[in-house]
Amino acid sequence: MSATPVCAVTTSMAFSELVALLTHIFIRHGTSAEVAAVLADNCARAERDGAHSHGVFRIPGYVSTLNSGWVDGRAVPQVEDVASGFVRVDAGNGFAQPALAAARSLLVEKARSAGIAVLAIRNSHHFAALWPDVEPFAEEGLVALSVVNSMTCVVPYGADRPLFGTNPIAFAAPRADGPPIVFDLATSAIAHGDVQIAARKGERVPPGTGVDSLGQPTQDPRAILEGGALLPFGGHKGSALSMMVELLAAALTGGNFSFEFDWSNHPGAKTPWTGQLLIVIDPSKNAGQGFAERSQELVRQMHAAGLRRLPGDRRHRARAKSEEQGIIIDGEELEQLRALAQA
Numbered sequence: 001m002s003a004t005p006v007c008a009v010t011t012s013m014a015f016s017e018l019v020a021l022l023t024h025i026f027i028r029h030g031t032s033a034e035v036a037a038v039l040a041d042n043c044a045r046a047e048r049d050g051a052h053s054h055g056v057f058r059i060p061g062y063v064s065t066l067n068s069g070w071v072d073g074r075a076v077p078q079v080e081d082v083a084s085g086f087v088r089v090d091a092g093n094g095f096a097q098p099a100l101a102a103a104r105s106l107l108v109e110k111a112r113s114a115g116i117a118v119l120a121i122r123n124s125h126h127f128a129a130l131w132p133d134v135e136p137f138a139e140e141g142l143v144a145l146s147v148v149n150s151m152t153c154v155v156p157y158g159a160d161r162p163l164f165g166t167n168p169i170a171f172a173a174p175r176a177d178g179p180p181i182v183f184d185l186a187t188s189a190i191a192h193g194d195v196q197i198a199a200r201k202g203e204r205v206p207p208g209t210g211v212d213s214l215g216q217p218t219q220d221p222r223a224i225l226e227g228g229a230l231l232p233f234g235g236h237k238g239s240a241l242s243m244m245v246e247l248l249a250a251a252l253t254g255g256n257f258s259f260e261f262d263w264s265n266h267p268g269a270k271t272p273w274t275g276q277l278l279i280v281i282d283p284s285k286n287a288g289q290g291f292a293e294r295s296q297e298l299v300r301q302m303h304a305a306g307l308r309r310l311p312g313d314r315r316h317r318a319r320a321k322s323e324e325q326g327i328i329i330d331g332e333e334l335e336q337l338r339a340l341a342q343a
């Protein structure tokens with residue numbers, strides 16, 4: 001499919017066409033071809049699935065981060081086989097996804113032989129959605145859980161100032177008669193990316209998501225971004241999960257806590273320099289339990305109880321639509337991408 005204008009302000013692109021454009025932009029701004037391929041695929045998947053806060057919206061941020069020298073787009077991840085169930089990767093100040101790609105086969109081999117394996121990625125940057133990291137494991141019959149910490153912008157429940165990142169948690173599990181069960185959520189009441197998008201569109205954010213520079217509740221995204229902060233989802237419960245993410249993604253991997261890095265010497269840098277942890281489980285080790293059938297039964301009962309939308313359903317609907325009509329890109333965003341491809 002070639003880029004076809006859908007109307008005055010949007011353009012439809014095939015997945016492969018978007019990947020090619022993004023790959024070109026990444027290489028143009030200093031990544032190796034290997035890194036560009038991984039990041040472009042990751043970002044195009046997000047756009048395809050309607051995960052706009054982590055789709056092409058992020059490309060100018062990747063570019064300014066690369067141009068600032070904050071991240072090494074040519075880093076070659078170093079994979080270490082640490083123990084029977086533990087793999088460690090030093091991402092070499094590169095992005096986390098190429099580090100995961102480098103360690104993936106060893107991680108799966110260990111999970112299949114020991115029943116469980118942990119991947120700890122440090123010295124890395126994660127600027128994307130987490131579900132593309134976990135979903136493929138469930139497509140292979142494995143259960144995967146991942147956490148990443150991001151930059152300080154969330155006030156812990158009961159505290160006076162921001163300390164945690166928006167710290168997402170993603171989970172994927174196979175099921176018998178459908179796509180894997182996947183959820184991926186920020187532990188803040190709203191992702192930072194969605195606050196930026198609301199600010200750009202001149203929209204307000206939902207109540208209870210953020211505070212201004214005086215700590216007063218606000219629905220003005222600019223007040224949150226300019227000196228204000230976000231709140232955890234679900235009060236003390238989301239705050240506890242966010243604390244857990246700091247421990248698993250930073251303390252356990254050797255990465256930075258959300259408050260431990262300072263990009264002030266790298267103007268334009270946007271990606272946090274933190275850590276990522278993945279836990280992969282082979283459910284077949286619990287012989288005879290038929291995990292995928294049991295998860296299917298859970299889904300069946302949830303639907304029987306009246307549930308209309310499972311986590312992941314909206315993404316799969318968006319994916320099906322993109323596969324039918326192409327990925328719809330906003331005209332201004334496409335212009336910006338083409339400019340970055342030339343710059």
Ligand SMILES: NC(=O)C1=CN([C@@H]2O[C@H](COP(=O)(O)OP(=O)(O)OC[C@H]3O[C@@H](n4cnc5c(N)ncnc54)[C@H](OP(=O)(O)O)[C@@H]3O)[C@@H](O)[C@H]2O)C=CC1
Pocket residue numbers: 051053054126127128129130131148149150166167168169170182183184185186187190191192194309310311312313314315316
């Ligand atoms: N790299 C980083 O440091 C960070 C990345 N992020 C990313 O930001 C993205 C967005 O996070 P967030 O805004 O919290 O995500 P959402 O609140 O939009 O969605 C969270 C999860 O809940 C599901 N969901 C949403 N609404 C419903 C509903 N009504 N019924 C059932 N399920 C529902 C979603 O499924 P569905 O997708 O189908 O809508 C998704 O799995 C994530 O991909 C996350 O990884 C966030 C913070 C930091």
Ligand SMILES: O=C(O)C1=NCCCC1
Pocket residue numbers: 053126127128150151166186190191192193194271272
């Ligand atoms: O949306 C968010 O929150 C973030 N996304 C990418 C990395 C920084 C935080």
